[in-house]
Amino acid sequence: MSQNQQSGDEASAESESLITTDVQPAETNRRSRSATILETRDLSVYYGDDRALTDVSIEIPEHSVTALIGPSGCGKSTFLRCLNRMNDLIDACRVEGEVTLRGKNVYDEDVDPVALRRQIGQVFQKPNPFPKSIRDNVTYGLEVQGKSATDEDVERALKGAALWDEVKDQLGSSGLDLSGGQQQRLCIARAIAPDPEVILMDEPTSALDPVAASKIEDLIDDLAEEYTVVIVTHNMQQAARISDRTAVFLTGGELVEYDDTATIFEDPADDRVEDYITGKFG
């Protein structure tokens, strides 16, 4: 993405940023001042008796990229899975607090988690296309909603995932025949085909090589024009590059700091965040 800008701003970035690599924080505040779409209040999650998340409160603005970073086991993925109630599938998991999507608490009695998930797409760490044709992968979301998918739907979703040009002649072949990076973009196409409001990404590039990863990063930037993206990442440079806002979780499932990405990486309020970002801890 911003290779050129990066080198141009190198000097200033180096002097200000706490992280050692020459990364320019995303076009700051581009979209982060828009209305809140997702909000959590005092969200706590328990696996049996273990507490995985502690009173997390966060407001995620519409049409933005929000990065969740933190050391392993700090509850980032758990938090992400709370947003579309994928944690319901784990028997021992118990959720307290509120998650609201456009003001409606998704943990209310009258909310059907299956219907909720049709509003929120998810992309996983390991590319997991279904062992079906590329077309069937893309139309899966519409199909389970009982809608018939047209060729235009398929084309729009694949174009949205920047995959169309590579696969337009082989829509009937298996999604598993694609390369890892292509598979992950197919998963993104699958997620955006039913036109959700929010897309959750759980370390979408960690299983990919750097070239494929940078393609996905570019894509995420484009996706934020239309969708709200929440992304978990282990890669701090990635968070700095692509996100508008960053939330830092630390061990114990605690949200330590949540602010504009530039602020987090240049002038964090919390010493522990500074230590984590500079690599002294975590």
Add this chain to the structure above:
Amino acid sequence: MAVDRERAGAGFGEVSRVKGVAFRYVSFGASIVGLVALATLLVYVFIDAFDLANTNPVWLLVYFLTLVVPFIGFCLYSAGDRALTRRTALVLGGGLVATAVAFEAIELLITPIPRLTWQLAYLFVVVAPVVSYVVFVGAQKPVGATGFGLLGRTLGGAVLGTAVAILFIVLDMRLWFLVFTLGVVPAGAARAYGRYRGSGRALGLSIPVGVLGAVAAVFLRDVLRTYPTPPFIFIWTFGAPIALAAGLFVLNRGGTRRSAAAVGGVSLAAAAVGTVTGSSALPEGSAVLVFAAAAAPLAIHLHGVLDAEKGRVGLVLPVILGGGVLLGAALVGAFGIPGPDPWLDPGYLTEAPSRTAVEAGLYPAIVGSVIIIALVAVLSFVLGVGAAVFLEEYTADTGVVGAIARIIQINIANLAAVPSVVYGLLGLGLFANLLGFGFGTAVTAALTLSLLILPITVISAQEAIRAVPDELRQGSYAMGATRWQTTKKVVLPEAMPGILTGTILALGRAIGETAPLIMIGAATTVFSAPSNVWSRFSAMPMQIYAWANFPQAEFRYGVVAAGVVTLLIVLLSMNTTAIIVRNKLERDS
């Protein structure tokens, strides 16, 4: 340090591998001993079934030269490997001498070998393995793939068609005609329309329409009095749909409309030929089904071969085999060489048991076995897959439900170890007595055998479902799919190869069971094939068991051996189907 340097100066030393080497050879011996024992038994059964022990060696030589040698030549030509050709010739030639010498030496010095000659020993010990090996190698190359594909598909189609035709001995052909016309055709049409127009409503309607049509057919069956002739029913319900499916298959694979029409036409023409030939022991008109089922895969395969432009030479394989048989027969006839008088001949397969060994046949038992297996396949597949899906996908791991599921799980594993006689007792008490399905009827037998293999099907289906990666389920749930949608669209298609393999192997066990059948009072010998599922029947293992107790030696050796070979052929073809289906599905996904 000094010590280290000394060691280094003395080389690296040696590490003993004696235990490992010993273990390797013991393991090899253990794996081979069972196979050798079984192979020896099968060789003797085979010799008895085909009366090879009394065969004139010249007769064997004639057919060896006219049939086996050209066949091996074909495989070697396909393999196109000079080294292999040389090795094959060496093994065949050297094997001849070695077998003859070893055989005579054993006979002279140690002990006479009963019912074997050195020529037969050569055939079984040297020729059979060599042939299977060159077939295996040759079939990998285009020429062999073409030839064996041709034979395999035609034969497989014919066997499948015959199996379905046998079912019509007990099924009501006219009811099937109505169900097909009123239920299957409209449902298929709705489905095709829905696919074509992208209309979800038409797709959703297809199942209710089909069910409604089937119900209407059941009512109309008693009202309607006139029906088309059986050959027409088979043309309409099997010939035409098979031809249509073959044509569509070719279209789907990228063939032109003309070739699709040709493939469909050939299939339909073959079906039409079936209307004029007799149907032998099968229901009237069902030759249509057998012919169509054999011709459709043959036509599709021919189309593929002619399209590929590679390995067309392989199409001569049937000519080589047919020519070999004819030439052999001509030579044998010209020189008046007496051939063997096999117990396993067409009459054996199409005639009823008899008091005399020469006239004895297995026909009613074969029909009984096929009908029972069809019922067991449906029952155990539905119940087994249902139970496995419930246990794997629908139960929680914790809480009361989780505890119950674990208890069920443990009990299913234990049930797999319960002796089959006990299941027979259960069938006798529950199905025959309590529910009144009758002693020794096909229904009682099928239900009992389904229960017997249910644990195996459940466990194997569970394994297959568990092997579906969890990421796929997560992906599906995250797309907003319900549990049922996830199971139906993602989990089951992915698990199907494993489920089918497990089920068919379990069916193999069911087809050979004797003890439960004895317990539920199945007849050892019946003289006519069962006419419906409520009639008394016999199964192949029962009949074989009965013959084995006959006082005449001809029964105990010849007739029993022929029955065993028939049973094994049925079993092997079932297992082959399982393997082919699994490979096919695995390649597709």
